[in-house]
Amino acid sequence: MKTTLLTDLTVDDICRGFVYNELEGKGLFGWDGKLVIQPEYQRNYIYADGKKDVAVIDSLLKGYPLGLIYFVKVGDDRYEVLDGQQRITSFGRFVRGKFPVVDVEGMPHYFDGLNAEEQERILGSKLTIYVCEGAETEIKEWFKTINIAGVPLVEQELLNAIYSGPFVTAAKEVFSNSGNSEMQKWKCYVAGDEQRQKILETALKWVSGGEVQDYMGRHRFDKDCRELKTYFTSVIDWIDGVFKGVKDEMCGLEWGRLYETYRKTAYNPEKVWQRVEELYGDEFVTDRRGIFEYVLGGEKEARLLNVRVFSDKEKKQVYARQTADAEKCGVSNCPLCAVGHEASAKRIWKIGEMDADHVTAWSKGGATDISNCQMLCKTHNRAKGNR
Ligand SMILES: [Zn+2]
Secondary structure, three states, X not given: OEEEEEOOOEHHHHHOOOEXXXXXXXXXXXXXXXXXXXXOOOOOOOOOOOOHHHHHHHHHHOOOOOOEEEEEEEEOOEEEEEEOHHHHHHHHXXXXXXOOEEOOOOOEEOHHHOOHHHHHHHHOOEOEEEEEXXXXXXXXXXXXXXXXXXXXXXXXXXXXXXXXXXXXXXXXXXXXXXXXXXXXXXXXXXXXXXXXXXHXXXXXXXXXXXXXXXXXXXXXXXXXXXXXXXXHHHXXXXXXXXXXXXXXXHOOOOHHHHHHHHOOOOOOHHXXXXXXXXXXXXXXXXXXXXXXXXXXXXXXXXXXXXXXXXXXHHHHHHHHHHHHHHHXXXXXXXXXXXXXXXXXXXXXXOHHHEXXXXXXXXXXXXXXXXXXXXEEEHHHHHHHHOO
């Protein structure tokens, strides 16, 4: 790979012919049309939050460097921004009057409202630009490793860059598109920001069983993303079919895995939802996110619900009562030791040698309160836990 360092290009040079697409949130072209600011492997513009974009302008006004910018040379006098798109779009939009900076008195100033000296300081700021030439794979591999200023790329944004092509373009159109009418529904079950590729990331994980890179590599030159979309929609439809309602805790669960595990099981949606509601009302269930898998799995794995355990106060109370009774009768304070014929039949265990046990298990309706608590020696408690 060949790199050339440019140090004479100014903000003004890059802003000549600057085109910004407000609708798509993309800086499209600059530098008299020679520069493509947002090639398809770049993420959408995420600096327009009144902080990061303003910080770019503040840096220019103070004469601070904006950091390294990378272009890829793609043809004769034609370039694409590899890194620096967010910064270029920020100053391009500012010079076009798209947002103001606020001075120390809290007064907003658009570019046109700055004095001539300030305008000149911004336009005349020199940029440090590395121009890279080389094989696409080489450049993309290197892009993955460079340290990116500003907001770091998230994993999926890097993968979109590395596997850029028609498949990624089509997939982003579906899964990174806030205007997609189904996005609202999807986000009931999938966590994260579609703009930062979180929905796409999840869709890819589901369809590939976690082998995202492999999947993207194999489908890179597909003209569409039909399989990805079909699979994703099947998972969503399955959730919709099994669960009659939506709870906040359903967002971000491992639905891909649950779908693969349970999609062949028949459910009665009325009964399923009734159980979900009952478990939501159960004060001993401390992990509501586990309710869905617990119900799907036929209510066998209570550990998914992280059922409340006895508190130290409750344990002490039960220990004191059990031990006093045992000493009166001259037997062990572990009720299971007391009925045995071992040497421990008369042993008085210390509280640290015992554990609290549900007399009636939670899963069989037993409550987590002291009326349903007994202290057992550790050996007996472990044995009971395995029944
Ligand atoms: Zn015992």
